[in-house]
Amino acid sequence: MAVDYAVIIIYLVGMLAVGWWGMRRAKSKSDFLVAGRRLGPAMYSGTMAAIVLGGASTIGGVGLGYQYGLSGAWLVFAIGFGLLALSLFFSARISRLKVYTVSQMLDLRYGGSSSVISGAVMWAYTLMLAVTSTIAYATIFDVIFGLDRTLAIMLGGGIVIAYSTLGGMWSITLTDMAQFVVKSVGVLLLLLPIAVWKAGGIDGMQKQLPDDYFAPMNIGVETVFTYVLIYSFGMLIGQDIWQRVFTARSDTVARNGGSVAGVYCLVYAVAGAVIGTSAKALFPKLDSPDAAFATIVGEALPVGVKGLVLAAALSAVMSTSSGALIACATVANNDIWKRLRRTPPEPAAADEAGGGGGHDEVRGNRVFILIMGLAVVVISIALNDVxxxxxxxxxxxxxxxxxxxxxxxxxxxxxxxxxxxxxxxxxxxxxxxxxxxxxxxxxxxxxxxxxxxxxxxxxxxxxxxxxxxxxxxxxxxxxxxTSTGAEAEPDAADAAGAAGAEDAGGKPGSGAPAGV
Structure with a gap:
């Protein structure tokens, strides 16, 4: 187990190091909240896949496969379908708006001031999404280190709060890309083939399990329909998802990069269901389907590989948690707090230059991430089931x-x-x-x-x-x-700043890599 512990510790230290590196590049509001709107196709695809595929998709997806067989893939399928629909039909228009929140889009479209009302609904959603992900740390750290539940939540939540507060979306983007790689290697390239091999292959599983486990609708038509309504449509409107769309450097990146991430989700859905089905064949009498992931990792994988796959599960949870946290803080600050205080928008030049009001904007959003992060940890400790x-x-x-x-x-x-x-x-x-x-x-x-x-x-x-x-x-x-409205000036300037950075040979003024 010493090798597994070392893998996990190196991974966690690496996340903090990336957060510190990202802090040096978050010099404006645009940098801090939407990574300067500069992400290229590779990084955009990886980070989008990381944010939508969290603990529910990984641990929960394997659990559904354990309970229902291959039809357990439908939950993550619904997420993938929603992301494909968003990318193909709406992402280009969303990206062109150059806003920071969903509620700002509503204000632009309808000419009203609905930010506080719609922001409150969006804030509740992102808060509970962050809480759910944070509670998952307890399960993972218990498997890894045998930690007390409260300590596990504080450790996992503290790491996410640290790198999210330091560098904002730049840190989250860079850590998500690392998490995407770890997740892909750990789940798709290691756990999937090993689990199938241990279970005797597809033929072996078919001999041991009922035929229903290989039926496409074993989970139930009504359940699939509900998944589509909640998760596919949820992908179209969630602040955590839109905030990633805002990071794309162009319409084409948002559309094509998001489509690649959507297809990846479909592959990940099948992988989770097959792993869960393998676990059912190997361990048919587990107390809970949600224990399938930890059980097959702990019992079926060799030393070293086990640590990497557990790091993959941890990365899945951390990517969703950090994305939900910055979305929650962005909504709380920009849609609720500033509207209640009637704070005017910062001057565009100051924001993009990274000085004056830009520093104030970064500092204010950083404070909100810290406050929301602490609230998430406290709520996670207080609740057992969310x-x-x-x-x-x-x-x-x-x-x-x-x-x-x-x-x-x-x-x-x-x-x-x-x-x-x-x-x-x-x-x-x-x-x-x-x-x-x-x-x-x-x-x-x-x-x-x-x-x-x-x-x-x-x-x-x-x-x-x-x-x-x-x-x-x-x-x-x-x-x-270019917008003619004063309210939109900072965001229009964001677009101009990003375009200027790309024109200058792909070397943004903030020092962040363009077109990766």
């Missing part, structure tokens, strides 16, 4: 925000009142159905989405159309043209 809380957050996110966000992108007749009505009615319907049918009931998301859509269409058609000047501003931003 499945219901995460379900509430996802239901509110999709039921309340999906319609006004996608409606704003595809339907020009949608209005600010229609959007606010959709958030309020959809959110209320979701809560009412969860109270009536139970938090985990599928009906909550079904009726929440339907109510939100009806409210959006009816209220939008019943009221006055959106101001033509607002729509003109919106169309200009979607087309990638």
């Amino acid at each position: 499945v219901e809380a995460l379900t509430v957050a996802y239901n509110l996110l999709v039921g309340g925000l999906l319609v006004p966000i996608l409606g704003g992108l595809v339907w020009k007749r949608g209005t600010a009142n229609g959007a606010l009505s959709a958030v309020a009615v959809g959110g209320t319907a979701v809560v009412a159905m969860m109270v009536w049918k139970g938090v985990l009931a599928n009906e909550a998301i079904y009726y929440g989405l339907l109510a939100s859509l009806l409210a959006y269409v009816v209220v939008s058609l019943a009221g006055k159309p959106t101001d033509p000047a607002v729509l003109a501003e919106w169309r200009a931003r979607l087309a990638g043209r």
